Amino acid sequence: MRAEPDGMERLPVFLRNVRIGFGGRAIQDEMTFTIEDGEFIAVLGPNGAGKTTLLKLLLGLVQPETGEVRIFGRKPRRGNPEIGYAPQFRTLDTNFAVRARDLVGFGLDGHRWGPGFPSRKRRMLVDQVLEEVRASEYADVAVGELSGGEKQRLSLAQVLIANPGLVLLDEPLASLDIASAHEIISLVGRLCVSRKVAVMLVTHDINPLLQHVNRVLYLANGRCAIGSPETVITRETLSSLYNHPVDVVEAMGKKFVLGVET
Amino acid sequence: MLKELLTSQIIAHAFIGGAIVAVVAGCVGYFLVLRAQAFAAEAFTDIGFAGATGAALLGVESLAGMIILSLLAAAGLGILGNRVRGRDVEIGMVLCFALGLGVLFLSIYSRTSALHSLSGINILFGSMLTINSKDILLAFASCATAVGALSIVHRPLLFASVDPAGAEARGVPMRALSAAFLAILALTTAACVLLVGILLTASLLIAPAAAAVNLTNRPARAVALSVATAVGVTWLGLVLTFAGTIRHLPAGFYISALAALTYGASLVLRKRFRTMRAFEYPHADRETG
Numbered sequence: 001m002r003a004e005p006d007g008m009e010r011l012p013v014f015l016r017n018v019r020i021g022f023g024g025r026a027i028q029d030e031m032t033f034t035i036e037d038g039e040f041i042a043v044l045g046p047n048g049a050g051k052t053t054l055l056k057l058l059l060g061l062v063q064p065e066t067g068e069v070r071i072f073g074r075k076p077r078r079g080n081p082e083i084g085y086a087p088q089f090r091t092l093d094t095n096f097a098v099r100a101r102d103l104v105g106f107g108l109d110g111h112r113w114g115p116g117f118p119s120r121k122r123r124m125l126v127d128q129v130l131e132e133v134r135a136s137e138y139a140d141v142a143v144g145e146l147s148g149g150e151k152q153r154l155s156l157a158q159v160l161i162a163n164p165g166l167v168l169l170d171e172p173l174a175s176l177d178i179a180s181a182h183e184i185i186s187l188v189g190r191l192c193v194s195r196k197v198a199v200m201l202v203t204h205d206i207n208p209l210l211q212h213v214n215r216v217l218y219l220a221n222g223r224c225a226i227g228s229p230e231t232v233i234t235r236e237t238l239s240s241l242y243n244h245p246v247d248v249v250e251a252m253g254k255k256f257v258l259g260v261e262t
Numbered sequence: 263m264l265k266e267l268l269t270s271q272i273i274a275h276a277f278i279g280g281a282i283v284a285v286v287a288g289c290v291g292y293f294l295v296l297r298a299q300a301f302a303a304e305a306f307t308d309i310g311f312a313g314a315t316g317a318a319l320l321g322v323e324s325l326a327g328m329i330i331l332s333l334l335a336a337a338g339l340g341i342l343g344n345r346v347r348g349r350d351v352e353i354g355m356v357l358c359f360a361l362g363l364g365v366l367f368l369s370i371y372s373r374t375s376a377l378h379s380l381s382g383i384n385i386l387f388g389s390m391l392t393i394n395s396k397d398i399l400l401a402f403a404s405c406a407t408a409v410g411a412l413s414i415v416h417r418p419l420l421f422a423s424v425d426p427a428g429a430e431a432r433g434v435p436m437r438a439l440s441a442a443f444l445a446i447l448a449l450t451t452a453a454c455v456l457l458v459g460i461l462l463t464a465s466l467l468i469a470p471a472a473a474a475v476n477l478t479n480r481p482a483r484a485v486a487l488s489v490a491t492a493v494g495v496t497w498l499g500l501v502l503t504f505a506g507t508i509r510h511l512p513a514g515f516y517i518s519a520l521a522a523l524t525y526g527a528s529l530v531l532r533k534r535f536r537t538m539r540a541f542e543y544p545h546a547d548r549e550t551g
Contacts (some may be wrong), residue, residue: 079433087427097296098424099479110421111432115413118482142479143424158428 010073011036012166012198013058018067020053026222027053031067033217033226037165038196040189042209042229045219046260051202052088054219055168058200059085072165084159088170088202090151096144100135100154101126103143107158125161133157133187149180153187160191169201173208181208188212206233207254220260233257273504276390276513279398279457280496284466286405288489289412290450291471292481293443296423300468301350302339302444305357306451307460309335312360314385314455315367318378324385325400325456332448335360340441387461390500390513397456404453408446415442420481461514466492469521473528495520 013035020028027050035041043051056062057069060076069075072082084107105126109116130136133153138146143154152172159167169188173181189212192199203209206216206229216232218225220241225232232238233255238246247258294303310328317327335356372379384392412419422429422439430436454463470491474484499517 085431087431090425090427095424096479097475097484098420098481102481103425103428106421106425106428107432110417110429111434112417113414114417116417155428158425 011070012039012072013200014068014070014073016068018057018069019065020050020057020062021065022053026065028219028224029222031224033224035166035198035200037198038192039198039214040192040212041198041200041215041217041226042206042213043200043202043217043219044204044206045224049219049221051219052170055085055170055200055202058166058168059083081162082165084162084164084167086155086159086167086169086172088174090155096142098143099140100143100146100150101130101139103154104130104135104157104161107161129157129161132160132191147180148176149183152176152180152184156184156187156191160195160197165197167197167199169199171202171204173201173203173205178208185209185212210253210255229255272391272393273500275393275395275398276500277497279393279401280390280500280517281493282398282402282405283454283458283463284470284492284496285489286408286450287454287463287466288470288474288492289409289485290447291467291492292474292485292488293412293416293419293423294447294467295471295475296420297443299447300472301353301357303447303451303467304464305353305360306332306335306448307455307464308357308364309360310452310455310463311385311460312364312367313452315364315371315382318381319367319371325404325452328452328455329404329449331360332452333445336441336444336448339444340437385455385459387459387512387514390458390503393457401453401457404449408450408453411442411446411449415439415446419443458517459514462517465518465521466496469525470495473525476525476528476532491524492521495524 011034013033015031015033018028018031019026020031027048031054043054045051053062057064058071058076060078060080071080105122108122108125127136127139130139133156135150135153135157138150143151146154155172156167156169172184172188176184185208188199188201191197200217201209201213210229213229215226216229218232218238218241220238221243223241225237225241227237233248235246235248238248238257238260242260244259246260249256249258291303294300309331313328313331314324316331317324320327338356339353368379368382372382383389418429418434418439419442421432422434422436426436451463451467454466458466471484471488473491474488478484478487496517499513499520502516503511503513
């Protein structure tokens with residue numbers, strides 16, 4: 001089954017007829033979609049719909065039961081330098097032992113063995129990416145003294161410093177106040193354009209992202225739908241996805257999905 | 263004349279041995295404190311005690327006994343969990359059991375002669391006055407190995423200790439790294455216990471590094487500060503032992519007391535540090551957007 005034009009397979013993400021399961025149960029079936037360079041995708045869906053499992057699939061930590069997965073034209077593999085992944089849970093809250101710049105530097109050479117000496121070039125790279133996420137101001141402050149929003153910026157910087165083509169952010173907005181969430185989102189939106197990096201951002205609430213994302217990937221009930229927020233977050237699409245009546249109400253410029261547990 | 267020479271050589275050995283222990287304990291201690299595994303170090307020193315007395319009973323080199331038992335314990339802890347953080351029940355039980363074994367070996371061993379009983383006390387609380395040049399060479403070789411291994415793994419180890427989720431995402435082998443660190447810790451404690459006893463080993467592993475982490479948030483500076491503090495505390499303790507007005511107080515008392523004092527001082531200084539930072543950044547939540 002080879003017929004796809006070469007260009008399609010070189011995309012950041014290419015999935016065709018992918019089925020992922022867990023303990024014999026299918027979490028997602030017939031997943032087919034592609035993501036292009038510089039695209040900002042929100043990944044939505046109820047708990048257990050397979051959002052994290054999808055990220056693990058792309059990272060090569062979970063194997064597809066059937067179907068074809070390509071990351072920049074190659075099979076997913078562990079430790080793929082083309083993917084930057086910011087995990088959801090971080091235990092940095094009480095850490096006073098390192099500065100913001102140390103945490104970002106880990107993204108560059110924290111996985112390398114050997115003595116390793118500080119260099120001007122390394123410092124410059126760290127400074128550059130700190131500037132890019134607007135974190136220069138607290139570059140030398142201990143991580144434990146920073147707010148949730150500031151730590152999210154560092155998390156992003158740690159991922160970006162390795163220069164990935166695809167960035168996976170698992171619930172970066174969880175436990176952020178609305179103002180900080182908005183700032184992280186517009187920052188990610190800018191980075192997609194300036195770096196041409198594709199971003200998949202897992203979230204529970206689409207509203208702060210509505211104006212920023214290119215497309216929404218909605219996972220539910222073992223299936224998925226992808227498209228612009230206007231086409232995916234509708235009564236028709238979600239009702240057919242969930243396979244039972246769902247309503248979408250718009251109020252105050254926000255969308256509310258009724259009839260499901262999100 | 264001869265007596266004086268002998269004394270001065272004993273003193274020189276004490277200073278050299280103390281410095282070796284302080285340098286390695288300062289380096290390894292930094293990661294120990296970051297990983298919140300101080301209790302594991304305590305357990306290793308007690309296991310080392312059992313190993314040393316057991317080896318003495320069997321007539322084997324005590325360093326060998328300590329290293330073998332400590333490495334076995336490291337392997338055990340490694341199998342127990344990829345992170346020893348918070349494994350306090352298991353470690354506590356192993357610690358007590360090891361100490362009990364050590365006491366058993368010691369009681370059998372000391373029945374043979376009074377000298378043997380004294381050597382057991384030395385392993386526990388350290389007599390820095392009985393360090394001979396063979397001990398120094400052995401300890402130096404072990405400590406150099408430990409520091410060399412640490413220099414190879416220090417970047418992933420720091421990453422994994424500070425930001426485990428990030429490190430795992432970046433492909434750092436967490437389990438292997440944890441096991442490697444425990445092995446380094448086992449080797450370090452064994453060599454240090456040989457020279458200065460379990461009390462000083464634990465105290466030099468924990469207090470200087472914890473004080474350094476309180477005083478700076480730069481990793482390289484913290485390691486340097488930790489080593490400097492450990493060496494300073496050890497040498498000052500020895501000076502007080504040899505030259506103090508109240509002589510014959512054991513070096514172990516002076517050094518462990520100074521180490522604890524340094525940590526106490528760092529707590530006071532840290533409070534001032536943090537308040538200054540808070541003033542500089544009144545609301546960390548303020549964004550730059």
